[in-house]
Amino acid sequence: MEVFFYIAAVIAIISTIMAISGRNAIHSLLFLILSLLAISVVFYLLDAPFIAALEVIIYAGAIMVLFIFVTMMLNIGLEEKQEKSWINPRMWIIPSILASILLVDLLLALKNMPTVVVGKQVILPKQVGISLFSTYLLAVEIAAILLMAGVIGAYHLGSQKKKVLHRFLEKK
Amino acid sequence: MFSILRTIWLIFLHIFHKPETIEYPEKKPYLPPRYRGRIVLTRDADHNERCVACNLCAVACPVDCISLQATEDETGRRYPEFFRINFSRCIFCGFCEEACPTYAIQLIPDFEMAEYDRQNMVYEKEHLLIEGEGKYHGYNFYQQAGVDMGVKGKGEGLNEELPVDVNDLMP
Amino acid sequence: MEYIFIILGVLLIPLSIAAGLIWVERRLLSFWQDRLGPNRVGPFGLFQVIADTVKLFFKEDWIPPFSDKPVFVMAPGIVMITMLLTFSVIPFGPGFYVLDSNIGILFFLGNSSLGVYSIVLGGWASNNKYSLIGAMRASAQMLTYEVFMGLSLMGVVMLADSFSFYSIVQAQKNGWFIFPQFIGFLVFFIAALAETHRLPFDIPEAEGELVAGYHSEYSGMKFGMFFVGEYLGVTLMSAIITTLFFGGWLGPSFLPPVFWFLFKTFILICVFILLRASLPRPRYDQLMEFGWKILLPLALLNLLITGAILIFIK
Numbered sequence: 001m002e003v004f005f006y007i008a009a010v011i012a013i014i015s016t017i018m019a020i021s022g023r024n025a026i027h028s029l030l031f032l033i034l035s036l037l038a039i040s041v042v043f044y045l046l047d048a049p050f051i052a053a054l055e056v057i058i059y060a061g062a063i064m065v066l067f068i069f070v071t072m073m074l075n076i077g078l079e080e081k082q083e084k085s086w087i088n089p090r091m092w093i094i095p096s097i098l099a100s101i102l103l104v105d106l107l108l109a110l111k112n113m114p115t116v117v118v119g120k121q122v123i124l125p126k127q128v129g130i131s132l133f134s135t136y137l138l139a140v141e142i143a144a145i146l147l148m149a150g151v152i153g154a155y156h157l158g159s160q161k162k163k164v165l166h167r168f169l170e171k172k
Numbered sequence: 173m174f175s176i177l178r179t180i181w182l183i184f185l186h187i188f189h190k191p192e193t194i195e196y197p198e199k200k201p202y203l204p205p206r207y208r209g210r211i212v213l214t215r216d217a218d219h220n221e222r223c224v225a226c227n228l229c230a231v232a233c234p235v236d237c238i239s240l241q242a243t244e245d246e247t248g249r250r251y252p253e254f255f256r257i258n259f260s261r262c263i264f265c266g267f268c269e270e271a272c273p274t275y276a277i278q279l280i281p282d283f284e285m286a287e288y289d290r291q292n293m294v295y296e297k298e299h300l301l302i303e304g305e306g307k308y309h310g311y312n313f314y315q316q317a318g319v320d321m322g323v324k325g326k327g328e329g330l331n332e333e334l335p336v337d338v339n340d341l342m343p
Numbered sequence: 344m345e346y347i348f349i350i351l352g353v354l355l356i357p358l359s360i361a362a363g364l365i366w367v368e369r370r371l372l373s374f375w376q377d378r379l380g381p382n383r384v385g386p387f388g389l390f391q392v393i394a395d396t397v398k399l400f401f402k403e404d405w406i407p408p409f410s411d412k413p414v415f416v417m418a419p420g421i422v423m424i425t426m427l428l429t430f431s432v433i434p435f436g437p438g439f440y441v442l443d444s445n446i447g448i449l450f451f452l453g454n455s456s457l458g459v460y461s462i463v464l465g466g467w468a469s470n471n472k473y474s475l476i477g478a479m480r481a482s483a484q485m486l487t488y489e490v491f492m493g494l495s496l497m498g499v500v501m502l503a504d505s506f507s508f509y510s511i512v513q514a515q516k517n518g519w520f521i522f523p524q525f526i527g528f529l530v531f532f533i534a535a536l537a538e539t540h541r542l543p544f545d546i547p548e549a550e551g552e553l554v555a556g557y558h559s560e561y562s563g564m565k566f567g568m569f570f571v572g573e574y575l576g577v578t579l580m581s582a583i584i585t586t587l588f589f590g591g592w593l594g595p596s597f598l599p600p601v602f603w604f605l606f607k608t609f610i611l612i613c614v615f616i617l618l619r620a621s622l623p624r625p626r627y628d629q630l631m632e633f634g635w636k637i638l639l640p641l642a643l644l645n646l647l648i649t650g651a652i653l654i655f656i657k
Binding site: 024054061066068072 | 459
């Protein structure tokens with residue numbers, strides 16, 4: 001089982017790197033989808049099948065489709081050259097140094113944490129639901145209100161006033 | 173909502189209907205006698221060619237698929253020297269049949285004219301000319317009107333008056 | 344050893360049904376239109392499937408030079424993979440399943456949402472206006488209908504108290520779920536039509552407007568994959584409706600359970616084809632309006648009522 005975990009983890013890391021460094025927007029999005037799928041496998045191997053399924057349905061299935069939907073309509077072929085001049089190897093130096101410092105920091109912090117053994121018990125959807133609606137009820141309701149705000153905003157932006165006059169007859 | 177369900181139900185009932193398809197090569201569909209198919213040239217009852225090479229069919233043809241050349245035999249009777257119909261152009265409109273004053277050119281209920289070579293679709297006179305009289309039996313153009321061709325004397329046609337003696341102008 | 348046979352069966356039964364559907368659909372459609380349909384190749388035209396397959400295999404497999412090659416080649420495979428993967432969680436009979444996953448329904452939803460990529464990427468990689476319009480319509484349509492496809496199934500999940508297909512079927516021993524969950528069934532059925540972009544909702548490939556939509560540039564076996572993928576989708580949706588609402592393999596015991604499962608699935612496939620024969624295609628905005636303004640509230644209402652009744656009973 002551990003082998004599968006490491007395979008999935010390595011795939012996730014590689015595909016994320018490819019997603020960042022790729023020049024073709026759709027190709028990097030595809031690598032991002034692959035990375036999300038690999039993360040979902042990781043979740044599954046960590047005995048959290050519900051979260052793994054949600055990762056696929058919501059992130060890989062719904063949100064990334066919207067990303068691709070938007071990117072499809074852009075004419076990316078033209079900007080490729082410009083982007084080529086923006087991304088040169090020197091660009092990578094400072095972010096990677098900073099990121100590696102952070103990584104070392106994280107590893108040191110993790111070393112001092114008490115180890116938690118995962119995979120003791122499979123977390124089923126029912127347990128997730130019960131804990132969402134008892135322990136974390138307030139967080140769920142706040143998230144629901146936030147989404148409600150999004151829905152109302154979208155409705156406001158998308159609503160059209162009924163036109164009485166033809167557009168040629170309207171006063172500018 | 174109800175209309176959608178009704179549509180679905182009515183379409184479902186069609187499974188019990190008899191199919192309208194006629195399986196063509198095995199079962200031939202009925203073609204009425206006036207069906208406009210392959211074009212033929214007919215002969216009259218005396219086994220002479222009806223066609224007098226008047227070119228009216230070639231003029232009437234909207235796609236210009238008929239071409240012919242008129243000539244005369246020793247008695248002075250006109251007939252086509254060659255008569256050519258390009259069936260790859262023909263649209264089977266039947267205008268040539270309507271234009272023909274002698275019922276020579278006729279469309280018959282036969283449409284199976286597929287060929288492998290395009291040139292084979294060009295029919296010459298020997299392909300077009302049939303031995304019979306086609307749709308109009310006993311009709312002879314020279315009996316109705318027209319010049320004396322040994323069929324009838326001048327002015328002796330069925331709906332023809334005797335020729336006027338132009339030298340006699342007395343009322 | 345037995346496990347390998349089961350896997351082979353689960354792989355081959357849907358594939359052969361999907362291939363046979365090419366013939367079944369054309370034949371049934373023709374009966375509903377008072378025609379005869381393909382009846383020349385073999386007895387009743389049964390070998391039409393083989394003839395079509397041979398035709399597809401020997402066609403030139405053309406990759407347009409203006410396309411995005413890797414994505415173009417990859418796209419048709421995705422639909423096949425996701426559809427076939429989903430069959431692994433569906434129980435064909437007691438003991439005749441590959442995987443009894445405790446997240447079965449979620450697995451199905453995830454796979455069907457990944458199947459969208461096939462169409463979207465295929466349409467985009469073709470680099471063709473009509474394909475792109477088809478891909479855009481497909482992504483909007485399938486995203487919309489996925490939302491309440493999931494919601495409409497939650498009533499069943501509540502009744503069966505499980506996400507696993509196997510226990511859902513076993514929970515229907517006392518009565519099929521179509522009776523308490525009729526609204527859920529209706530919503531799911533319409534959503535399944537839209538999800539497989541079958542004919543009333545085939546606006547991604549609407550040949551009247553978009554040539555062939557997202558697969559305009561595809562030929563040969565790549566087109567064949569889309570083609571079989573669509574029929575696999577029909578088979579899959581019918582199998583899932585059978586499992587969730589019509590009691591899966593349950594039936595009178597004088598015939599084997601697998602027969603009952605396949606029989607119910609086949610009836611549902613015929614209903615899919617009947618809808619194709621009888622209904623016209625709605626306009627794109629009508630489809631979205633119908634989805635968001637009618638089906639989504641209906642699914643939520645169904646969820647609410649089912650939950651309330653279940654709590655009241657317990």
